[in-house]
Amino acid sequence: xxxxxIKFPLHLIVHPFDSFWDMxxxxxxxxxxxLTILLLVVISMVLKNQFAGFLVNYNDPRHxxxxxxxxxxxxxxFLWCLSNWAITTxxxxxxxxxxxxxxxxxxxxxxxxxxxxxxxxxxxxxxEETAFYYLMMSxxxxxxxxxxFVGIMTVHQYTVLKTVVTMLLTVVVMGIVIFLGTLVLSMLxxxxxxxxNIYRELTFRT
Amino acid sequence: xxxxxxLPAVMAASLLLCYAAPAPASAESTPYESYNYNYWxxxxxxxxxxxxxxxxxxxxxxxxxxxxxxxxxxxASGLIYIADSGNGRIICLxxxxxxxxxxxxxxxxxxxEKFKNxxxxxxxxxxxxxIADTDNGRIVVLSPEGDLLRMIEQPKSDIxxxxxxxxxVKVTVDQAERVYVIAKGIFEGIMQFDKNGDFIxxxxxxKVKRDYTEYLWRLLSTKAQKAQMAxxxxxxxxxxxxxxxxxxxxxxxxxxxxxxxxxxxxxxEDVLKRFGYFDVKGDIxxxxxxxxxxFTDIKVLANGMYSALDANQGKVFTYNDExxxxxxxxxxxxxxxxFKIPAAIEFxxxxxxxxxxxxxxxxxxxxxxxxTSVNQAVGYHYxxxxxxxxxxxxxxxxxxxxxxxxxxxxxxxxLMDKSNKEALxxxxxxxDRDGYSVAFKRYRREVMQEHxxxxxxxxxxxxxxxxxxxxLRFWRRKRLSGRSRQASQxxxxxxxxxxxxx
Numbered sequence: 001x002x003x004x005x006i007k008f009p010l011h012l013i014v015h016p017f018d019s020f021w022d023m024x025x026x027x028x029x030x031x032x033x034x035l036t037i038l039l040l041v042v043i044s045m046v047l048k049n050q051f052a053g054f055l056v057n058y059n060d061p062r063h064x065x066x067x068x069x070x071x072x073x074x075x076x077x078f079l080w081c082l083s084n085w086a087i088t089t090x091x092x093x094x095x096x097x098x099x100x101x102x103x104x105x106x107x108x109x110x111x112x113x114x115x116x117x118x119x120x121x122x123x124x125x126x127x128e129e130t131a132f133y134y135l136m137m138s139x140x141x142x143x144x145x146x147x148x149f150v151g152i153m154t155v156h157q158y159t160v161l162k163t164v165v166t167m168l169l170t171v172v173v174m175g176i177v178i179f180l181g182t183l184v185l186s187m188l189x190x191x192x193x194x195x196x197n198i199y200r201e202l203t204f205r206t
Numbered sequence: 207x208x209x210x211x212x213l214p215a216v217m218a219a220s221l222l223l224c225y226a227a228p229a230p231a232s233a234e235s236t237p238y239e240s241y242n243y244n245y246w247x248x249x250x251x252x253x254x255x256x257x258x259x260x261x262x263x264x265x266x267x268x269x270x271x272x273x274x275x276x277x278x279x280x281x282a283s284g285l286i287y288i289a290d291s292g293n294g295r296i297i298c299l300x301x302x303x304x305x306x307x308x309x310x311x312x313x314x315x316x317x318x319e320k321f322k323n324x325x326x327x328x329x330x331x332x333x334x335x336x337i338a339d340t341d342n343g344r345i346v347v348l349s350p351e352g353d354l355l356r357m358i359e360q361p362k363s364d365i366x367x368x369x370x371x372x373x374x375v376k377v378t379v380d381q382a383e384r385v386y387v388i389a390k391g392i393f394e395g396i397m398q399f400d401k402n403g404d405f406i407x408x409x410x411x412x413k414v415k416r417d418y419t420e421y422l423w424r425l426l427s428t429k430a431q432k433a434q435m436a437x438x439x440x441x442x443x444x445x446x447x448x449x450x451x452x453x454x455x456x457x458x459x460x461x462x463x464x465x466x467x468x469x470x471x472x473x474x475e476d477v478l479k480r481f482g483y484f485d486v487k488g489d490i491x492x493x494x495x496x497x498x499x500x501f502t503d504i505k506v507l508a509n510g511m512y513s514a515l516d517a518n519q520g521k522v523f524t525y526n527d528e529x530x531x532x533x534x535x536x537x538x539x540x541x542x543x544x545f546k547i548p549a550a551i552e553f554x555x556x557x558x559x560x561x562x563x564x565x566x567x568x569x570x571x572x573x574x575x576x577x578t579s580v581n582q583a584v585g586y587h588y589x590x591x592x593x594x595x596x597x598x599x600x601x602x603x604x605x606x607x608x609x610x611x612x613x614x615x616x617x618x619x620x621l622m623d624k625s626n627k628e629a630l631x632x633x634x635x636x637x638d639r640d641g642y643s644v645a646f647k648r649y650r651r652e653v654m655q656e657h658x659x660x661x662x663x664x665x666x667x668x669x670x671x672x673x674x675x676x677x678l679r680f681w682r683r684k685r686l687s688g689r690s691r692q693a694s695q696x697x698x699x700x701x702x703x704x705x706x707x708x
Binding site (some may be wrong): 054055060097124127128 | 246396634639640642643646647650
């Protein structure tokens with residue numbers, strides 16, 4: 001338990017190459033840890049929007065909605081995993097879907113461990129010190145991207161260049177998936193409407 | 207049983223009290239909706255700051271209808287001058303709205319001369335009247351008695367083109383008796399004349415904005431197409447006023463501009479303070495079909511406040527010296543208090559006057575309790591009397607609890623009084639992050655100074671506790687390991703014994 005949930009993720013964020021290797025070949029990662037991390041990210045985002053200090057919090061409290069917050073993190077996460085899996089199967093990636101999900105999830109750990117203390121610290125900051133808050137926030141994002149990069153590279157056994165290309169293509173695929181999704185939804189809606197109309201016509205005629 | 211008896215009595219009494227309560231202070235109805243913008247740039251309803259009191263047309267004054275009146279000015283003496291442009295005359299009213307005199311011409315060395323479409327007026331400290339006699343192409347300066355003092359005609363200068371035609375529209379004079387003129391077809395800025403009427407130069411040129419799509423089009427089009435395109439010329443100024451320190455307030459009608467109001471220092475730089483949440487440009491939110499505010503006149507009031515007249519929607523926007531929008535009133539329409547083509551705004555004895563060119567009348571607006579309180583509080587704040595402003599701001603908050611500037615004003619006063627914790631609360635309510643930061647820093651230092659001893663003690667206790675814990679664990683482990691070593695030794699000895707080596 002402690003090994004899975006605390007020690008390995010913390011080891012991973014400082015030794016990504018070793019740890020992602022272990023994750024792929026030694027079976028060290030767990031999907032339930034990934035989901036827990038994802039939940040923690042959502043919680044820390046919600047906390048940040050709600051409770052970060054007044055000087056750094058520019059959110060309109062009337063428009064905060066934790067459910068939407070949840071969707072804006074969970075949905076892109078799965079979309080990313082799916083798109084990455086889709087594109088890497090075409091590009092000789094060795095990673096399985098589960099591995100992609102774990103790599104992405106474990107890469108989110110720095111966000112959790114930096115956001116929470118910074119939310120507390122930001123409540124004790126004056127305006128000049130908020131620069132530090134923003135610095136830490138950007139560090140957490142950069143760290144996340146770096147870990148994601150290493151993770152994808154290890155999971156698929158890619159070269160650096162190929163990883164960069166794949167990640168960019170993944171973003172493109174995400175766009176395509178969203179486009180197709182909305183297209184299918186609107187078509188489905190029209191088909192349903194069509195059948196409903198036929199039904200109505202028939203009931204009126206008889 | 208007793209309760210049942212006196213319950214109806216209480217109910218009746220409360221009902222009576224309810225009806226006996228005085229009518230709300232702003233019971234006067236307005237034909238327009240008053241609002242102000244909150245921090246999130248949403249227009250939020252607000253109590254009216256000014257309500258229309260009455261209108262005055264030329265017929266009411268007994269001088270015949272106004273025809274396209276172009277400008278209006280209030281002198282220091284309280285006299286009100288109206289440029290009745292279409293009729294080519296200047297009408298002078300006293301402060302009781304009685305006609306003092308009608309100036310329809312002047313005596314130029316024995317020759318009687320008339321005005322032709324005079325559309326700009328100004329009265330300086332001595333009461334001399336400056337008239338932009340537009341279609342005659344000259345500025346006429348008359349003494350308070352109506353005698354001709356001098357004229358400024360077609361200026362001659364190397365920087366003016368040979369075919370230049372002087373068509374003055376608006377005129378203003380500063381303390382140093384320099385004359386500022388907005389002339390038709392002049393894009394270089396405001397024309398500046400010295401005491402003797404000689405042309406000095408331009409001040410405050412509007413900058414031309416580069417539009418990148420336009421630039422791209424220009425790159426792709428042929429020479430013939432380019433010739434057909436609109437030229438990039440700076441916009442003209444629409445009106446000017448001068449404040450007590452000699453700074454020029456100028457408005458322009460550049461549609462996309464974020465800075466339609468400028469405060470120009472003597473060297474022509476824009477020094478308007480824009481510390482509010484949003485740009486000093488009238489409406490922040492507007493319908494695309496109506497478009498942004500288009501200012502035709504500006505009037506500097508007391509205590510650094512200024513009112514700008516938006517001809518597009520017939521609204522008057524009043525700002526304080528820091529660029530916070532204080533209140534908005536007016537609108538387009540046919541009722542009393544709404545305008546057709548508003549042309550000029552003035553301030554006289556606490557009332558605001560708006561000259562409507564379309565209807566040919568003057569609307570007199572008088573301040574409500576809310577408006578008076580805001581003006582008063584802004585005045586106190588401007589003069590540094592923040593403690594006196596606080597009760598007035600509280601009064602304002604009673605009338606409009608969404609008034610951010612009042613919260614900030616109270617916060618600033620509390621900050622002066624070193625009650626930092628309360629100041630924090632007010633700054634947060636007013637969404638003033640800069641003020642909040644200052645108050646917070648002081649409050650934090652205060653708390654630290656007060657509790658530094660306790661803070662250190664707690665840290666010391668924690669550190670020593672942790673050290674003690676580590677030591678304890680270390681000893682216990684040592685003892686345990688010592689015992690286990692002994693045990694294993696015993697075991698070994700026992701085993702050896704069992705094996706029968708002894």
